[in-house]
Amino acid sequence: MENYIEKLTAEQKQEVKRQLEIYRNGAQEILPVAELKNKIAKSIFLNKPLKIKLGLDPSAPDVHIGHTVVLNKLKQFQENGHIIQLIIGDFTGKIGDPTGKSAARKQLTAEEVKHNAKTYFEQFSKVLDMEKVDLHYNSKWLADLNLEDVIRLSASITVARLLERNDFSERLSAGKPISLHEFFYPLMQGYDSVVLESDIELGGNDQHFNVLMGRHLQEHFEKEKQVVMLLPLLEGLDGKEKMSKSKNNYIGVDEDPNHMYGKTMSIPDELTAKYFNLVTDLPVSEKERMAEQIESGSFHPRDAKMLLGKTIVRMYHGAEAAEKAEQHFKTIFQKGAMPEDIPEIAWSGADEVPIIDLIAELGLLSSKTEARKMIANSGIRINGEKVNDVKLTVEITDGLVLQAGKRNFVKLKRSPQT
Amino acid sequence: MENYIEKLTAEQKQEVKRQLEIYRNGAQEILPVAELKNKIAKSIFLNKPLKIKLGLDPSAPDVHIGHTVVLNKLKQFQENGHIIQLIIGDFTGKIGDPTGKSAARKQLTAEEVKHNAKTYFEQFSKVLDMEKVDLHYNSKWLADLNLEDVIRLSASITVARLLERNDFSERLSAGKPISLHEFFYPLMQGYDSVVLESDIELGGNDQHFNVLMGRHLQEHFEKEKQVVMLLPLLEGLDGKEKMSKSKNNYIGVDEDPNHMYGKTMSIPDELTAKYFNLVTDLPVSEKERMAEQIESGSFHPRDAKMLLGKTIVRMYHGAEAAEKAEQHFKTIFQKGAMPEDIPEIAWSGADEVPIIDLIAELGLLSSKTEARKMIANSGIRINGEKVNDVKLTVEITDGLVLQAGKRNFVKLKRSPQT
Numbered sequence: 001m002e003n004y005i006e007k008l009t010a011e012q013k014q015e016v017k018r019q020l021e022i023y024r025n026g027a028q029e030i031l032p033v034a035e036l037k038n039k040i041a042k043s044i045f046l047n048k049p050l051k052i053k054l055g056l057d058p059s060a061p062d063v064h065i066g067h068t069v070v071l072n073k074l075k076q077f078q079e080n081g082h083i084i085q086l087i088i089g090d091f092t093g094k095i096g097d098p099t100g101k102s103a104a105r106k107q108l109t110a111e112e113v114k115h116n117a118k119t120y121f122e123q124f125s126k127v128l129d130m131e132k133v134d135l136h137y138n139s140k141w142l143a144d145l146n147l148e149d150v151i152r153l154s155a156s157i158t159v160a161r162l163l164e165r166n167d168f169s170e171r172l173s174a175g176k177p178i179s180l181h182e183f184f185y186p187l188m189q190g191y192d193s194v195v196l197e198s199d200i201e202l203g204g205n206d207q208h209f210n211v212l213m214g215r216h217l218q219e220h221f222e223k224e225k226q227v228v229m230l231l232p233l234l235e236g237l238d239g240k241e242k243m244s245k246s247k248n249n250y251i252g253v254d255e256d257p258n259h260m261y262g263k264t265m266s267i268p269d270e271l272t273a274k275y276f277n278l279v280t281d282l283p284v285s286e287k288e289r290m291a292e293q294i295e296s297g298s299f300h301p302r303d304a305k306m307l308l309g310k311t312i313v314r315m316y317h318g319a320e321a322a323e324k325a326e327q328h329f330k331t332i333f334q335k336g337a338m339p340e341d342i343p344e345i346a347w348s349g350a351d352e353v354p355i356i357d358l359i360a361e362l363g364l365l366s367s368k369t370e371a372r373k374m375i376a377n378s379g380i381r382i383n384g385e386k387v388n389d390v391k392l393t394v395e396i397t398d399g400l401v402l403q404a405g406k407r408n409f410v411k412l413k414r415s416p417q418t
Numbered sequence: 419m420e421n422y423i424e425k426l427t428a429e430q431k432q433e434v435k436r437q438l439e440i441y442r443n444g445a446q447e448i449l450p451v452a453e454l455k456n457k458i459a460k461s462i463f464l465n466k467p468l469k470i471k472l473g474l475d476p477s478a479p480d481v482h483i484g485h486t487v488v489l490n491k492l493k494q495f496q497e498n499g500h501i502i503q504l505i506i507g508d509f510t511g512k513i514g515d516p517t518g519k520s521a522a523r524k525q526l527t528a529e530e531v532k533h534n535a536k537t538y539f540e541q542f543s544k545v546l547d548m549e550k551v552d553l554h555y556n557s558k559w560l561a562d563l564n565l566e567d568v569i570r571l572s573a574s575i576t577v578a579r580l581l582e583r584n585d586f587s588e589r590l591s592a593g594k595p596i597s598l599h600e601f602f603y604p605l606m607q608g609y610d611s612v613v614l615e616s617d618i619e620l621g622g623n624d625q626h627f628n629v630l631m632g633r634h635l636q637e638h639f640e641k642e643k644q645v646v647m648l649l650p651l652l653e654g655l656d657g658k659e660k661m662s663k664s665k666n667n668y669i670g671v672d673e674d675p676n677h678m679y680g681k682t683m684s685i686p687d688e689l690t691a692k693y694f695n696l697v698t699d700l701p702v703s704e705k706e707r708m709a710e711q712i713e714s715g716s717f718h719p720r721d722a723k724m725l726l727g728k729t730i731v732r733m734y735h736g737a738e739a740a741e742k743a744e745q746h747f748k749t750i751f752q753k754g755a756m757p758e759d760i761p762e763i764a765w766s767g768a769d770e771v772p773i774i775d776l777i778a779e780l781g782l783l784s785s786k787t788e789a790r791k792m793i794a795n796s797g798i799r800i801n802g803e804k805v806n807d808v809k810l811t812v813e814i815t816d817g818l819v820l821q822a823g824k825r826n827f828v829k830l831k832r833s834p835q836t
Contacts, residue, residue, distance in 0.1 A: 060764035076537035095566055124609060147563040147602075148513055154599035155516035159577070161597065180580065180605075183598060184565075308531060 001224055004041035022076050025284045026069070026277050028205050031212070036227045039199050043082065050082040053198035053214075053226070055189055057357035058093040058116045059108060063123035064250035065312065066234040066243030067279045070202050071127040073231055077200075086115045086124075087192050091139040092185065099179050113137075124255050126316050134136040134259050141195045142188055152184045153187060155222040157213075162186070165209040186210045190217040193226050200227045200355045226294070234278055239268035248366065257313045258341075262407040264309035269301040272308055278310045332407065342409040347396055355392040356382070361410075364404045371404075419642055422459035426701065429611040440494050443702045444487070444695050446623050448483040449630070454645045457617050461500070468500040469552070470628045471616035471632075472646070473607055476511040477526060477536045481541035482668035483730065484652040484661030488620050489545040491649055495618075502551045504542075505610050506535045509557040510603065517597050531555075541671050544734050559613045560606055571605060574638040575631075580604070583627040590732045604628045608635040613645050618645045652696055657686035675731045676759075679743035680825040682727035691727055698729045750825070760827040765814055773798070773810040789822075796808045797823050 019040050023030075030036055043050045052074060074084050093116075098105025106240070107118070117137075121130055145153070147248065150178035162183050163169050171178050186209060193214030203211040211228045218225045233242045236249025243250045251263045256301055267275065273291040276282065282290070290307075293299035306326065328341075345362055353361075359371040372390050374380050380387040381403040383393065394400075398414040423431065437458050441448075448454055461468045470492060492502050511534075514525025526534070539548055580601050581587050589596050604627060611619060611632030613674075621629040629646045636643045651660045654667025661668045669681045669746070685693065691709040694700065701707070708725075711717035723743065732740035746759075763780055771779075777789040777798070790808050798805040799821040800812065804831050812818075816832040 080770045091565075092483070095569055098570045142565055145565040147509075147560055147568055147606075150565055150568050151513055151602055152516045154602065155597050157598050159581075159586075159596040159598055159601070160593075163577075168577075175578075178577040179573050180575050180577055180601060181569045184572065186783055188565075273771075 001038060001042070004038055004045045007045050008041055010039075012044050019080055022284060023073070023229070024082070025287075026073065026231065027229050029208070029228070031215075031228040035225070036200065036229075039227060043388065050077070050190050050199040051085050051197060052077045052082050053085040053087065053193060053196060053201040054091070055087045055192060055201075055203075056117075056120060056136075058088050058090050058107065058113045058120075062245050062252060063216065063254070064245065064252045065279045066236070066250060068127055068253065069231050069234050071124060071280065072281060073202055073229070075127050078128060078132060084197055085136065085198060086120075086133055087136045087138050087196070088113065088119065088270055089189075090117075090137045091142040092188065094139065098181060101272055110174055113371075119392060126253050136192075136196065138188070138192050142191070146412065150182075152185040153191060153217070156217060157187065186213040187217070190214040194218050194221045194223060197223055198226045198276045199224070200229055202229050205230050205233050232274075232278065233269060234275070235292060237263055237266050251312070253316055255320040257317045257325040258328050259407075260313050261322075262327055264312055265302075265305055267305070269305065272301065272304050275308055276304075276311075277302070280308070281315055282311065293297065306336055342401060342411045344411045344413045346415045347412045348415045349396070352393050352397055353396060355382075355387055355394050356390060358402070359404065362402065362410055364402060364410060374404055419453070419456060419460075422456055422463045425463050426459055430459075430462050433462055437498055440498070440702060441491070441647070443705070444491065444649065445647050446650045447626070447646070449633075449646040449648075454618065454647075457645060461689070468495070468617040469503050469615065470495045470500050471503040471611060471614060471619040472507065472621075473505045473507055473556075473619075474535075474538060474611060476506050476508050476531045476538075477524065480663050480670060481538065481664065481672070482661055483697045484654070484668060486671065487649050487652050488622065489542060490697065490749055491620055491647070493545050493699070496546060496550060501606060502546060503554065503614055503616060504538075504551055505554045506531065506538075506615070507607075508535075509560040510556045510606065512557065516599060518523075546669055554610075554614065556606070556610050559610070571609060571635070574635060575605065604631040605635070608632040612636050612639045612641060615641055616644045617642070618647055620647050620649065621752045623648050623651050650692075650696065652693070653689060655681055655684050657689055669730070671734055675735045675739040675743040676746050677735065677825070678731050679727040679747050683723055683747065685723070687723070690719065690722045693726055694722075694729075698726070699733055700729065736766055760819060760829045762829045762831045764833045765830045766833045767814070769814050770811050771814060773800075773805055773812050774808060776812050776820070777822065780820065780828055782820065782826060782828060786787050792822055 004103050005013065008016065013371070017411070018036060020033075020037055023036065039414050042048075044226055054070060054074060078084050089108075090108075090113040093108040093113050094110065121135075124133075126131060132142075139202065163172060166188070168178055168182075189210045190213030192198075194217050197218075198214065200212045208228075208230060211230065214226045215228055221318050236243035236247055238247070238249045241247050241249060251260055255263070264275075273294045276290050279289050280287070290299065290304070294304050296303070296384070300371055306329070309329070310322045310326050313325045317325075349361065355375070356368050356371045360368050365374060375387055378386050378388070380402075383401050384403075396412060396414065398410045398412070401409060402412065403409050423434065426434065434455060438451075438455055441454065442451070457468055459786070460466075472488060472492060479779040495826060496502050504634075508526075508528075511526040511531050512528065539553075543549060581590060583604070586600075607628045608631030610616075610829055612635050615636075617798065619629045619632050626646075626648055629648065633643045653659065654661035654665055655669070657666045659665050659667060659788075661743055663670075669678055673681070682693070691712045694708050695705050698705070708717065708722070712719070712722050724747070727747070728740045728744050731743045735743075767779065773793070774786050774789045777783055778786050779791075781787050787800070793805055793808045796804050796806070799819075801819050814830060814832060816830065818830045819827060820830065821827050
């Protein structure tokens, strides 16, 4: 690739610098930075947007703010006029796990893929301007590859190189089986970049190997190589594990304002600055200022977190909802009162129910064990009264308010028994 | 597979035993023998021939008697009414080596494949009844596989299993690259067995892994598994390395009777019994008797080898030619005279030629270095006269006889200079 930086005017060079600063912020790794800089210069010199790629697994369409780390980065590129390429990995989705061993990789029908993709877009539209997004289903080109194509593709990569991928090498040395077909997933992901001539591919920090594969294959097919940009993985509400639905430590972008705000308030203080940086749309300078103030202690941890919660709600539900969510939080948690807008659940069960069963059936907590624990910790209230007896039988009345912990309220609406 | 042996009459059981004995003779490994026995029983019970598979590399069609070890085994099956499946690996032949690193695996055109296959058949027809052979080109089914098929196929095998193949594990541990596409060759060979529902696959002893792959894949595709039969590799004339054209230690099945006979006489004595066993069509009892007599010394090594030479010539050129070749050998080597039927070569070069250049141009020896060595060892004669001077300039005359070593004669026929 020629050097485009030297072709630019001083003003244009300033623009390269400005963009580069934005993109670098929060990125864990950029391989290589010099190429990213030159690509930005090229796009300015030729007045041609860059193609920024993100691959999506069609089997898990629930978007939480952990995903928005990448989405926010895409948004920065989009705001600077570049083109976002979203690739739905429908080809692998339709195959599923041919060994039948992985429950996670279940085979999806064409309808399920479409449905999941639609769910993605609805949620992504909260961050990106989806009208401007370049959307692809990779079965379009992968389904047409024949054995000869596959062999030529495979000839570009060595077995030793594939075994360098962390989980492969670990499994091989632990004597755990790696099916040969697993070697194809990074190759397919990489081949997508060849077909789409992507300039930059984004991925989570655990996608290091797969994203580099695109760069490798583009070189093999004599295309301009993509720059690899890896973003940090966001810890979930527990502050320990990566945010994920299965760990139940997430904030969904579809959640209502009060839950979103309340969940944000539950993250450990030391993650506040990181969340500001990775999941909010504040300007870089603002994020940096915030981080400094939190670090120095001039910004009270709880106030910082309240601003974070308000910012997140504002991003997904607008300023008014953010204001209300803050009020709601203050009302309940700061004044200890019951909120005004408790969700109602229709109850068509028995008239008298053991408290543990009631909590479980309403799905207020994830298990009966949890319910027992919370009663022991005085965390369950009925109409504001603490429940102390795990064996309590509750007499169901219309409008009964059940509360688990500080934020979790439901109001029962009596409906005829079924 | 059900037990067919127990369904047979005593006479039929005897027939199973008879065939089994023939097939086992000379085979280095049969996996598993019990299944082979049951397959023979099945073919007798159902009066249905077995399918015996041999895969062929279309890039190296020169057949030498090293190859006939396998061909003779196929012939035994054919003589007992079973069907021989010859598979021309044209699919891989047409791809060649996609990395371009292996000179051996050059890309063949469709015409070259056809031509090479034809050459195979002409040569194979000296051993097998080609009218009865079931012939296949594997591109017929392999070219139609798409990426999804490949992934499903790959899911049946683990990387660890593939790395068990000797050369793969050695290369991996030596840090030598294995291209991913190389993993496909055994899979493709195995898939051929799935498509053709082969009962038995034959291969050289170095094909252990690849031939077992057919068995593995048939199981994966819920077909009856093939039995694997591995045959020993034949040492070449040097008695050390595997017979091969590149080592120039071979006897081609297309060679003329005198060369065939003479080359046979040059093998080390201790290989005579092995050659009898592996490359001749004598009955098992005869082979065993011969081996005992050679072992005990009651059969003189030279006489045994002469019988071997005569047998081999008889197999490829008929009884009369065998008789003549023996006479020819006796005339030259036992009486020291010049043979009667020296091949003529037209000479249209210079009138005076340095001896070294002459030998090289006639292709009498493989290099000038060889020519110099042989002169030093008094192995070169012109018209029966030893040549002692490596710098000798030879005056070309019509009918000049040039001799290299004991058996290598050419007669020059002067033709106009070009």
